[in-house]
Amino acid sequence: MSDRYWIILVLALLAWSFYARKAYDFAYVVFGRIADRLKRRSGPQSLRMSRDSVVDRSAGQADEIAAYLARVRVAAQQSAILDSSSAQAFERGQEGARARLRQSLRYPPPGFEQPPTGAVVETVIGEDEFARYVELRIPVLDGLHSIGIYLRPRSAAATDKLPLVISAHGRGGMPPASPDGQMPGMARSPRDQTWHALKAGYAVWFPTFAHYNKEGDDFRDRLTVRAWEAGSSLPAIEIAKTVRTLDALLARPDIDADRVAMMGVSYGGFYTLYTSALEPRIRVAVVAAYFNDREAVLDNSEASGFLDWRFPDSLGLWRDPSVAALVAPRPLLVVSGNQDQLFPIEGARKAAPEVAQLYARLGIAESFVFKEFAGRHDFNGEAAMDFIVKKLGGPAGR
Numbered sequence: 001m002s003d004r005y006w007i008i009l010v011l012a013l014l015a016w017s018f019y020a021r022k023a024y025d026f027a028y029v030v031f032g033r034i035a036d037r038l039k040r041r042s043g044p045q046s047l048r049m050s051r052d053s054v055v056d057r058s059a060g061q062a063d064e065i066a067a068y069l070a071r072v073r074v075a076a077q078q079s080a081i082l083d084s085s086s087a088q089a090f091e092r093g094q095e096g097a098r099a100r101l102r103q104s105l106r107y108p109p110p111g112f113e114q115p116p117t118g119a120v121v122e123t124v125i126g127e128d129e130f131a132r133y134v135e136l137r138i139p140v141l142d143g144l145h146s147i148g149i150y151l152r153p154r155s156a157a158a159t160d161k162l163p164l165v166i167s168a169h170g171r172g173g174m175p176p177a178s179p180d181g182q183m184p185g186m187a188r189s190p191r192d193q194t195w196h197a198l199k200a201g202y203a204v205w206f207p208t209f210a211h212y213n214k215e216g217d218d219f220r221d222r223l224t225v226r227a228w229e230a231g232s233s234l235p236a237i238e239i240a241k242t243v244r245t246l247d248a249l250l251a252r253p254d255i256d257a258d259r260v261a262m263m264g265v266s267y268g269g270f271y272t273l274y275t276s277a278l279e280p281r282i283r284v285a286v287v288a289a290y291f292n293d294r295e296a297v298l299d300n301s302e303a304s305g306f307l308d309w310r311f312p313d314s315l316g317l318w319r320d321p322s323v324a325a326l327v328a329p330r331p332l333l334v335v336s337g338n339q340d341q342l343f344p345i346e347g348a349r350k351a352a353p354e355v356a357q358l359y360a361r362l363g364i365a366e367s368f369v370f371k372e373f374a375g376r377h378d379f380n381g382e383a384a385m386d387f388i389v390k391k392l393g394g395p396a397g398r
Contacts, residue, residue, distance in 0.1 A: 081317060101318060116139035134150045156395060165203070170377075238271060250281065283391070284333075287324075287333070288384065289336065332369075
């Protein structure tokens, strides 16, 4: 035989050895399935159950689990994690309660115990008759930054130490396209979160949250699941960004570190409530278009709606009034539109009295205010800044 013949034979054997095992395995599975069917048809009949009875048993198990979870939730809601019999007892219990909240949120995220490396990067992006706009890129974790715009009113001198407002915006829909591709930074509107703060003489931090990308609306849910898989949560990461931002901003000579407020609408209201609960350097909080009967909101939404708000104990220990209790005794304003299409006013009216009663028991009833206004899922900038200025004072001091 020629060498060519042997080469072809060897190549054929190699090809057969590569594919043969897969073919044998496939044939084994196919003939095994055929044999199973033949045995079921020709062999003795064992116990047979109707499909409906199997489904009924499964549904019954699901109903029992749902009822059990409902009882657990109610028991958690009724458990008192804070003693409000006196201001002293309340204050002693708060740190333990904050530890529980940190555990539920999986906060801080991994690596947060290490100080960040790298410097804050400042980029001047514009100036107009109202303010100077500087984008800051602040190191938070390894490869992770807090990015936003620092605004300082033009009316302030460079050496003035100004009070600070963290202005947390909501998610809403994707920003609409404009003919020139640009978006306005702010507007003289009651719904604007920046204008009223600048008008009051406050410096403003306007953070950028991970609300949008170009691939689809579910990307935030994907981030939420990935954060859980990594042992943290998306809210924990975003709160860590705000805390690192405060570290950086309060070290600036042009900021009064003793006068810091945070206000937010919708998703920003969520971040305002939870960040203020965990971060005592925030002296005043304004929560708009968020505070509500959270149990009703989540139970009435789609199964995966507001996925990042569905962390452990979120509807047990951490209904909105319980988180607000960790803001106390600091001033807290809750603002709700009476036509809010996402978080109905009835839910806010149900939850707010719990917080009002707590503040009253602590002897600081004036430090909590629940305010309704004529609006939908909106922000009331005038009410927010009136409250903040009343509690923190104007730019010149208290």
